[in-house]
Amino acid sequence: MEDIKIRIVEEQKGQRIDKILAKELADFSRTQIQSLIQNGYVVIDEKPIKASYKVETGEDVIVYIPKPESTDILPEDIPLDVVYEDQDVIVINKPTGMIVHPSIGIYSGTLVNALLYHCHDLSGINGVTRPGIVHRIDKETSGLLMVAKNDKAHQSLSKQLQEHTVTRRYLALVHGLIPHEFGRIEAPIGRDKNDRQKMTCTDKNAKDAITNFKVIERFRDMSLVECRLETGRTHQIRVHMQYIGYPVYGDPQYGLRRDDTSHGQFLHAKILGFVHPRTGEEMYFESELPDFFEKKLQELRNEME
Known part of the structure; x- marks a missing residue:
């Protein structure tokens, strides 16, 4: 069991512990945090505390992170859009709203649950909660x-990702009219010190991040861009496009408040290319935009007429 230690500072005094953890534990959802608290995994002075507990300056909060048992991750008959499959690789077209792999408090409804039902021969390099998962979206x-x-x-595909030889191209609908045809964003990405659930462009505790983009189509006050990743940082495209002043439409974390966020961000991993780990063949796949994305683009085109 792992543990995370958090020292309460003056400006946090009097705040509820669940609110504190929502900011400090950026990789955990509110449901996961509530589960940790309810199950006694959040303690102060070796005593479990309630979600409503109000913290005091100087207190040390310890959050214990239990390792999920393999029995927690069960196969589920969830439909998968399988684009390609052989004895070594599966390429999936993931729908909006699906989490890739289980984590604390979320053990069902994920892509991994669906994969475990679909096939029984996934790689074990990433353990019981992430079998076969080479990268995430x-x-x-x-x-x-x-x-x-x-x-x-798994080893072959991971190496290709590390060497930046995997082709990953996304389509993103962003706010604003980008005046130039092409762009390259080189800005390191790290955790936002003011909101632990968000990432930001910073030079402190950050990793290098590079996104190349080109404008595909312009509308009245939006642009459709294709983004090509050279690195794969958390929220990279969303953070980079916001950084240069063109946030992704519908993004609940980095977009505009007036956006329709019911579908999540209008960001689609359209193209994927890699070298097959067994045959050495160059593989290339392309997927269609989701219906809601296409509908929005058509609405924008109609506004231009």
Whole structure:
């Protein structure tokens, strides 16, 4: 069992512990945090505390993170859009709203649950909660991702990601009219010190991040862009496009408050390319935009007429 220690500072005094943890534990959902508290995994002075507990300056909060048992991750008959499959690799077109793998408090309804039902030969490199998962895309991002069915394939695909030889191209609908045709964003990304659930462009505790983009189509006050990743940082496209003043439409964290966020961000992993781990063949896949994305684009085109 892992643990996370949090020292309460003066400006946090009097705040509820669940509110504090929502900011400090950026990789955990509110449901997961509530589950940790309810099950006694959040303690002060070795005593479990309630969600309503109001913290005091100087207190040390310890959050224990239990490791999920393999029995928690069960196969589920969830439909999958399988674009390609062989003995080594599966390429999935993930829908908006699906989480890629289980984590604390979320053990069902994920892509992994669906994969465990679909096949029984996933790689074990990432353990029981992430079998076969080589890379991720955000819950509210749709599109293509590759899954390894054995350890040898996993090692090959991971190496390609590390060497930046995997082709990953996304379509994003962003606010604003981008005046130039092409752009390259080189800005390191790290955790936002004011909101632990968000990432930001910063030079403190950050990792290098590079996004290339080109404008595909312009509308009245929006642009459709294709983004090509050279690195794969958390929320990279969303953070980079906001950083240069063109936030992704519908993004609940980095977009505009007036946006329709019911579908999540209008960001789709459209193109995926890699070298097959067994045959050495260059693989290339392309997926169609989700219906809600296409509908929005058509509405914008109609406004231009």
